[in-house]
Amino acid sequence: MAKKEISRNPGLKAQKSENKKLATQKAQELMTWKKNNLTQKRFFSLEEKEQHLVEKIYLIFVQVCPDLSWEDYLDRLRKSDNHDAITKTIAKKIIRS
Numbered sequence: 001m002a003k004k005e006i007s008r009n010p011g012l013k014a015q016k017s018e019n020k021k022l023a024t025q026k027a028q029e030l031m032t033w034k035k036n037n038l039t040q041k042r043f044f045s046l047e048e049k050e051q052h053l054v055e056k057i058y059l060i061f062v063q064v065c066p067d068l069s070w071e072d073y074l075d076r077l078r079k080s081d082n083h084d085a086i087t088k089t090i091a092k093k094i095i096r097s
Contacts, residue, residue: 019063026062026070030055033070043074 038044043051058073 022062022066023059026059027055030058030070042078 043054046054054077058068058070061073062068
């Protein structure tokens with residue numbers, strides 16, 4: 001029944017097609033970035049499974065925010081990681097007091 005609903009709704013079909021194009025384009029940008037930044041230790045020091053997870057999450061986020069670049073995404077992850085480290089440090093200091 002779900003297939004019939006999709007085929008009757010051309011807007012949904014067009015959106016799925018656009019999402020695939022966007023994901024393909026962003027995946028190509030990601031591959032280009034990886035090729036150009038092989039010495040970037042923060043990303044490539046991760047295990048292969050972890051790298052794939054970060055890439056997949058990025059491709060999901062891109063569907064919600066198409067203007068998000070890979071570099072911006074990595075920068076946001078870095079800032080979030082720094083924030084987590086600072087938060088943990090503060091929490092440890094509070095617990096010790």
